[in-house]
Amino acid sequence: MSNALFTYTLRLADDLLVLSHRLSEWCGHGPVLEEDIALTNRALDHLGEARNLLQYAGQVEGQGRSDDDLAFLRNERQYRNVKLVEQPNGDYAHTIARNFLFDAYHLPLMHALLKSKDDQLVAIAGKAVKEATYHLRHSSEWMVRFGDGTDESHQRAQTALDDLWTFTGELFVEDDVQKELEKAGIAPASGPIKAAFDSTVNEVLKEATLKRPEDGFMAEGGRDGRHTEHLGYILAEMQYLQRAYPGAEW
C-alpha cells in the first residue's frame, strides 16, 4: 500500500512540477504583460503544490528523501507525470489548450481528494482547490476568446486541441496503483472525474465554437515512466546544477 501511495503521490506531484517548468519558460516572453504575470503566477502555484506533494511522497517512502532530492535526482524513467504536461509550449493557443485540458481534469480531482481517507492528501488538496478553480477559469476564458475571437485565433485553438487530444486519455488511466488506492478510499475513482472533465470540456468548447476532437488513439505510458522525448530535455535543464555539483548547498 505505501508503495502504491508513494507512486500515486509522485504522479500528482510530477504533473505539477513539469507543468510549472513549462509555464515558467514563458516568463518574459508572454503575449502581453498581464498574461506574463498570470502564467508566472500559475507556475508558482504549481511549484508550491508540487513541493507539498513531494515532501509528502518523501515521508511515505520513508528513505529520508527531501522534495529537492525527488525533484532533482530522479531520472526520466522515474518521473510519473502524464505526457500532456511535458508537451512543448508551442504558440499561446497550445499553452492555453494544454492548461485547459489539464485544469478540466485537475479541478474535479482536487475536489474529490477532499474526501480521501488520507489526511495529508486532503490537506494538500484543500490548499490547491482555490488555485485550481482560478486556473480553470483563466484557461476557459482564453479558450472562449480564441475560439470566438478572430479566424486566426479560432484556427490556432482548434489545431492545438487536435494536437493535444491524444494526451487526454492518460489522465484517467485505471491501473493497479489507481485500483489499489481506490479500494482503500484514498484515490478518487476515475469515472466521476472523467465525467466532470467531459462536461467542462463540452460546455467550454461549445461556447468557444470549437469542435471537440474525436477520441482516436490515446497516448499512454507517462504514469509508468515511459515519456515522450521532451521530458529528458526538461530534466537535463532542471537538474543541471544538482547533477554538476553533487552535494553542494545552494
Added chain:
Amino acid sequence: MTEVKDLEALFQAKIDAEQKIEPKDWMPEKYRKNLVRQVSQHAHSEVVGMLPEGNWITRAPNLRRKAILLAKVQDEAGHGLYLYSACETLGVTRESTIDDLLSGKAKYSSIFNYPTLTWADIGAIGWLVDGAAIMNQVMLTRTSYGPYARAMVRICKEESFHQRQGYEIIAVLSKGTPEQKDMAQDALNRWWWPSLMMFGPHDGESAHTAESMKWKIKRESNDELRQKFIDRTVQQAEVIGLKVPDPDLKWNEERGHYDHGEIDWKEFWNVVEGNGPCNHERMKARIAAHENGRWVREAAVAYASKKARKKQAA
C-alpha cells in the same frame, strides 16, 4: 505669454513647497516630456530586466530558490505594469510607449545588456543591480510627480526583498565549495562596474541632471547615489569574504566615504549605443514576444467587441 510665465511660477512654487504635481495640474511641456522619458525608460527596464533573470528560472538549483526567483521576476513584471500606468497619466498610451522601445527610440537600463552566465549572476543581480536600483528608487518615492512617487512606494517594498535574496544567494555561494566561491567572485567581478554605471554619467556630464533637480524629479545627483551604493556594498562584500574588483578602492577617513577607481566610460557609452554583449538578443526577445503575441491581443479585442455588440442587441 505672461500667462504661461505665471503658470510656470505657480508650478515651481508648488514644487518648492513640496506639493505633488498631479496629472490634471498644469505642467511645463518640458517637465512632462522629461518625465515620460524617465518613467517609460524605467518601465522598459523592469520588463527587459525579466530576461536575464528569467534565463535561470528553469535551471534554479533547488525548489526554494526557483520559487523565490519566479516570485521576483513576477514582481518585476508588476513594476512594469505600474510604471506603464504612471506613463499613461502623462498622456501616452502603453502601446505607443512599447512601440518606442521596440523601434529602438526609447532606452532601458543598460545593465540588462549583460549576460547571466552562471547561477551566481542571479545572486549578483539581486544584490548589486536591485541594490543600485533601490538607491535611485528610494529617492524617487519623493519625486515631484504624484503617480510616479506613489508607484515607487509600492515598488520599493518589493525591491528590498529582491536585494536581500540576491545577497543571500551570493553569501551561500561564498561559504560553499571552492567552485561555488569562485563562481560568486567571478560574478562580482563581472557585475561590479556595470552596476556603478547604472547611476549614469558624472554629474558634470549628465544631460538632464540640473533641470531634473530643479523640478525635484531627481533629488540626489548621480554621483551622490553612486557613492552611497559603493559605501554600503563594499562592506557587504567584506562580510562574506569577496573582493571588490577595484585596486583603487580605499576608505577615505576625511571624506567619510570610499574613494574608487574611474569607471570605463567608453564601455558605458558603447553599451548605451547598442553594442553591449546582449543588446541585440534582448531586443530580439522583446520584439518576438510582441509579434508572437499580436494575434492573441487581436483575439481578445475581437471577442470583447463581439460580446459588447451581443449585449447591446439583447
